[in-house]
Amino acid sequence: MKICVLGAGALGCAIGGVLAEAGCAVTLVTRNAAQVAAIERNGLRLVENGRERSVIVRAVTDSATLEVMDVVIVLVKSFHTRQAIESARSIVGPGTVVLSLQNGLGHEDILAEVVGREKVLAGKTYVGGVLLAPGHILVGTAGKETVVGELDGSRSPRAKAIRDEFLRAGLRTALSDNIVGVMWDKLLVNVSTGALSSITRLTYGELYKVEEVETCALAAVAEAMAVARACGVALATREPRDAWLKAAEGLPDDFKTSMLQSLEKGSATEIDFINGAVVRWGHRCGVPTPINQTLVAGIKGIEHHMRLQAA
Incomplete structure (x- = not known):
């Protein structure tokens, strides 16, 4: 599964890093050039439970250079949502799912206006991340659930596929009919x-x-x-x-x-x-x-x- 994390700050790197470590084809997108340079130089350094590990993952500052993705996980700051998804139109194909895991309410409506409501999946995550330095993230995944679901409450094959991919990576994930x-x-x-x-x-x-x-x-x-x-x-x-x-x-x-x-x-x-x-x-x-x-x-x-x- 080709996954783009749009907004690779602390949380985006935490989730994207864990998915990449499990074998997903992950690309991190962030405007932070220092973050990209550090990841390219040393890998993405994740600190969890007092232990540090390095994960090899692709990181870029511009999504326009990327191929069409299977899933685009949106984790930019809320006020950047429209600008970010408009700049990423080229990686959203006919079968691409756009999943918001952002904090707060209202992002799905913004995403739907840009890519179409039929492409949008909603979700929430309790995973935590703290930026220690560029490319160096304190991760909190233990016992932290992520929930995904269709806006209409259906239990679709695409939602199940994303849940299964997260589970395979060791991320506690559930499917909801009341997203x-x-x-x-x-x-x-x-x-x-x-x-x-x-x-x-x-x-x-x-x-x-x-x-x-x-x-x-x-x-x-x-x-x-x-x-x-x-x-x-x-x-x-x-x-x-x-x-x-x-x-x-x-x-x-x-x-x-x-x-x-x-x-x-x-x-x-x-x-x-x-x-x-x-x-x-x-x-x-x-x-x-x-x-x-x-x-x-x-x-x-x-x-x-x-x-x-x-x-």
């Missing part, structure tokens, strides 16, 4: 830790030691659950604490949320697709979301401060 619910369940996990870790600058290990942070996280998740239910979404998550605990499950204490990693690199976050999505859906369904609105405001303030410093 919208799965997307919301993952959103709840991101809602619980992303903004709060970014505002406090705390790693997972430290975040869970502050009682007031936990109280705020549970309130934010409770709001999001109320929004989902009001919008008719069937959730597997039963209690806000379930999402809070799942966020750090199996991850080392020094792991950082992707949102915090973005801020530390001086880049914009995906807040509009995470807590911001809860606020938007809340408006649609008439459910108040003051906690999530406050978290969005906090992150927007930090981003504004970064822009002022960079000016």
Whole structure:
């Protein structure tokens, strides 16, 4: 199976590297030239459970040079989704599946507008990745599930084939006939830790030691659950604490949320697709979301401060 990971940051390299190690024909695409150069020079260095290994995998900065792929896994930052898939049109053929494993809500609609809804598969992953240096990734896969599914709820052969390929690579993967619910369940996990870790600058290990942070996280998740239910979404998550605990499950204490990693690199976050999505859906369904609105405001303030410093 020829797989392109569109957006080979920390998470894209973690998933792409594991798939390549299992024998998949993987190509990593990233605009980060230093990342590509490091992978070409030393292989992709993956650190997991205190051990490091090197994986040989193709990496490029421009997807226009590539052949048509069987699967395009989209893992770019949410705000780059349209630009990334438009630039990758040449690798999307009649039988290509475009699978989003991005955080938050709304990516599938953007992808469908560009390549057609019939090519789009939805998914969510709890796999973690932290960029230690170019081409050097801290990986968290133990016990971390990935879920894929058709937007119409069918259990298609193509979805099963992708699930089986992930399983063969040792990635715990399931097929869902309620992928919208799965997307919301993952959103709840991101809602619980992303903004709060970014505002406090705390790693997972430290975040869970502050009682007031936990109280705020549970309130934010409770709001999001109320929004989902009001919008008719069937959730597997039963209690806000379930999402809070799942966020750090199996991850080392020094792991950082992707949102915090973005801020530390001086880049914009995906807040509009995470807590911001809860606020938007809340408006649609008439459910108040003051906690999530406050978290969005906090992150927007930090981003504004970064822009002022960079000016």
